Amino acid sequence: MSKKWNFEDIATWGPGRHEPGATIPDSGTADEYETGGWRTDRPVRDREKCNDCMICFFGCPDSAIIVEEGRMAAIDLRHCKGCGICAQVCPRDAIEMRNEIEARKEEEEEE
């Protein structure tokens, strides 16, 4: 939820409630909008092989590589579109593209 802009009930907003030009009085709001829904392949990283070189971070067009304290912490699957660039550029073959549906099934089974 954005700090500055209260849009809790935006689903009910008519024309009178919007800023002129549909301007959003806040920035970085894409973070709150899930765009990873159309992925067909999912990147899965092998922690053993990865040495946190961060080449995947520079390659990712969607800022979906989560960095924490200089290390490649995880892949942001809410924004990853599954393009596979990270797997392509990884010099240690530490990222594998796996079928999204199968990966989800496995996830559910593990849970």
Added chain:
Amino acid sequence: MSRKAMTGNGAIALALKQVDPDVMSAYPITPQTEIAQNYAQFVADGAVKTEYIAVESEHSAMSAAIGSCAAGARTITATSSQGFALMWEMLFIAASLRLPITMPVITRALSGPINIHCDHSDSMGGRDCGWIQLYGEDAQEGYDNAIQAFRIAEHADVRLPVMTMIDGFIISGAIGPLEVLQDAQVKQFVGEFEPLHPLLDVANPVTVGAFDSLGGWYFEHKVTQNQAMARAMQVIEDVGREYGELTGRPYSHFKTHMIEDAEIVLVAIGSAAGNVKTMVDKLRAQGKKVGLLKVRTFRPFPTEQIRAALSGARVIGVMDRSDSFGAQGGPLFTEIRSAMFEAEPRPQIFNFIYGLGGRDLFPDDIEGAVALLEKAAAGEEVAQTRHYLNVREG
């Protein structure tokens, strides 16, 4: 106030110079007009503080104007003909982002066949892109409209881009008399630009042009655009009145000539209104009850006011300098006839298409149009609604 002899292009360039906006982006090669050329000279001479961006196309000119205005700068551009057509997709974006860009348009034909001369195909084709449209008859109106455009576009109730038209070559390239305000008067009239949510206000970051698709609010945002258009009606009148107090030349949505007791009224837009006015005076001297309504505001269209003004007419002839292929008539005709649908009694309305590709409109052509309208007024059957003036037959 001083009096000068200037071309339409020169008059508009001078108006823009007196406003001295923050940014002008323009394509510097044909079909660009002397407006951009003269303004580039002002920049080179240090006569204005404007940042001048010479871009590689009109699509880029409008794109740069959008970015500049969203950043918080008072922004202008200028165009004509094919350049206007190339701007097309960005025109809609400027309007939907509610950016108060102003743009003089020198109205000229669209190809093909290739033709560079005057008609209204360019601007009339863009009548539904969400911009306010003001049409001028001569260089003076081009100058006056260019100045008023800033006040209208930037008004808090409006926040929409404004394009101001004059006729290509006939007005843009011809020298005529011009009453010029002092620079300080113009600057005081337009005031300081106060941007709304500028991108360069980094302390208050905003997002402009976000995704707004299915499940979003695109529909609601389109409704707000039309509401702003509706509010612009009053703002255009208020600004026109205030401009009149300053200059002695008040402006409204249209101007009438001899329509109070007129049975036949011609409706015209652009430079042809001057020709029609001369003919109206001539026919009045012959005792014919003929009048003229000259349209200035085409978007938003002043439906109620025009209906009221034309309510006494029995027969109306609407003159269009552009055709609308496959439609019931030219753009002005369809607006006027739709406006008069609710008039009681409903007048007969005919359409005269003239002047395409710069074809001359002669006094005889207007007289011929009036003769046809007189037939209709006398109760004779007139078969067609749409007529072409000064077109070769056979």
